[in-house]
Amino acid sequence: AQKITQTQPGMFVQEKEAVTLDCTYDTSDPSYGLFWYKQPSSGEMIFLIYQGSYDQQNATEGRYSLNFQKARKSANLVISASQLGDSAMYFCAMRERSSASKIIFGSGTRLSIRP
Amino acid sequence: DARVTQTPRHKVTEMGQEVTMRCQPILGHNTVFWYRQTMMQGLELLAYFRNRAPLDDSGMPKDRFSAEMPDATLATLKIQPSEPRDSAVYFCASGLERQGTGELFFGEGSRLTVL
Numbered sequence: 001a002q003k004i005t006q007t008q009p010g011m012f013v014q015e016k017e018a019v020t021l022d023c024t025y026d027t028s029d030p031s032y033g034l035f036w037y038k039q040p041s042s043g044e045m046i047f048l049i050y051q052g053s054y055d056q057q058n059a060t061e062g063r064y065s066l067n068f069q070k071a072r073k074s075a076n077l078v079i080s081a082s083q084l085g086d087s088a089m090y091f092c093a094m095r096e097r098s099s100a101s102k103i104i105f106g107s108g109t110r111l112s113i114r115p
Numbered sequence: 116d117a118r119v120t121q122t123p124r125h126k127v128t129e130m131g132q133e134v135t136m137r138c139q140p141i142l143g144h145n146t147v148f149w150y151r152q153t154m155m156q157g158l159e160l161l162a163y164f165r166n167r168a169p170l171d172d173s174g175m176p177k178d179r180f181s182a183e184m185p186d187a188t189l190a191t192l193k194i195q196p197s198e199p200r201d202s203a204v205y206f207c208a209s210g211l212e213r214q215g216t217g218e219l220f221f222g223e224g225s226r227l228t229v230l
Binding site for chain 2: 033035037043044045047050052091095099100101102103104105106107108
């Protein structure tokens with residue numbers, strides 16, 4: 001069963017606008033972690049942000065924030081004031097303690113920023 | 116600047132040939148993951164290790180793929196015999212579990228083309 005779902009294959013956003021990338025997950029484990037990675041056209045995988053299931057506050061890292069809604073099992077990435085350099089693939093990933101902490105990825109969302 | 120090193124970066128081979136991909140994790144990291152990325156399947160987890168012990172290789176075709184960690188500085192992924200459907204980018208990633216977020220640091224990937 002798909003455990004990480006990213007329903008937006010592609011998105012176009014105007015430069016300087018905020019953008020939300022959706023991620024929903026499925027787990028019965030109370031202890032888990034959620035990650036977002038960015039993959040630019042160069043192919044490297046860049047870690048952006050992390051949210052632990054027990055964290056009381058939503059994670060933030062610069063222009064990135066994670067809208068964590070535990071009851072809905074969603075962990076959307078919000079990028080504020082988008083820049084041309086934000087154009088990339090974005091992957092949501094999850095680690096479950098019950099699965100010996102393996103990390104699985106969603107199918108990704110391709111974000112394109114329009115000038 | 117610590118980084119995960121993968122070799123080769125590019126490999127073109129003919130069907131039936133053996134392919135070995137190597138990964139040097141970041142010194143001190145205790146987890147190593149192998150992922151395969153294709154357009155159709157996204158990022159698939161093939162195998163992963165903790166403290167050099169294999170924990171899960173259920174994502175790997177057992178008849179032709181094998182993954183090992185002969186020592187803490189080397190992880191290998193072998194395909195024998197290779198097939199055209201194995202053409203993909205293979206990523207190695209390492210992490211330090213139980214410290215901070217435990218995020219994965221990715222290598223630049225090995226792009227495999229099987230003719």
